[in-house]
Amino acid sequence: MYKILVVEDDIKLNNLITEYLQRYKYEVVNIQDFKNVDTELEKSNADLVLLDINLPYYDGFQLCKTFRRVSKIPVIIISSRCSDEEQIRGIELGADDYIVKPFNFDFLLAKIQAGIRRAYGEYANESNILESDGGIKLNKDTFKILYNHIELELSKNEFKLLNMLIKNENKIVSREELLEELWDDSFFVDDNTLTVNITRIRNKLKKLGVSEAISTKRGVGYIFHTTANKGN
Structure with missing residues (x-):
């Protein structure tokens, strides 16, 4: 260190x-x-x-x-x-x-x-490792997420979103900020793109044994929680 x-x-x-x-x-x-x-x-x-x-x-x-x-x-x-x-x-x-x-x-x-x-x-x-207070780790080099000795790959967009949410842990990140993070001149980004990627991230977190880590603040954005329900 x-x-x-x-x-x-x-x-x-x-x-x-x-x-x-x-x-x-x-x-x-x-x-x-x-x-x-x-x-x-x-x-x-x-x-x-x-x-x-x-x-x-x-x-x-x-x-x-x-x-x-x-x-x-x-x-x-x-x-x-x-x-x-x-x-x-x-x-x-x-x-x-x-x-x-x-x-x-x-x-x-x-x-x-x-x-x-x-x-x-x-x-x-x-x-190169970003770690949430709850122990979820993101590897910036490999675009992988690690928790409880289980490792999963993230797409580029999934990584961008989860990286931003964890960096602002327990704080609301607006949809506008997340869309800006996803913005790329090479393809079109809209609200549906954001929603789809958040759903995919939630599904991957569930595979790691973590549920309800990301909650929706309707009409505002999303928040990543330090304390989330964790499976066995």
């Missing part, structure tokens, strides 16, 4: 990043003491650092420069500063990548995977 250190003083964003990365089996550590962030950074023993620039007490650019003198750990800057000059400055001071806020979390994950691959010569295999 790879350890990610998040140096971000925005509590809401910090929590969102932490929750998202933990879903992909990363160990996430957050800086608590920003007055001594330089010391915290050096002793974190992390495999990769996500570093904000606008921090209390410290300038993130200077922090990156100082840290790079003593460590080769990958550093990805995450900042609302979006000018070309600032992005170039971040890279020149030692950052391995620069992501402008607001960003897509899947994009962030891809950047982290690339950084780890470059630094350590391998993919973080655990990060």
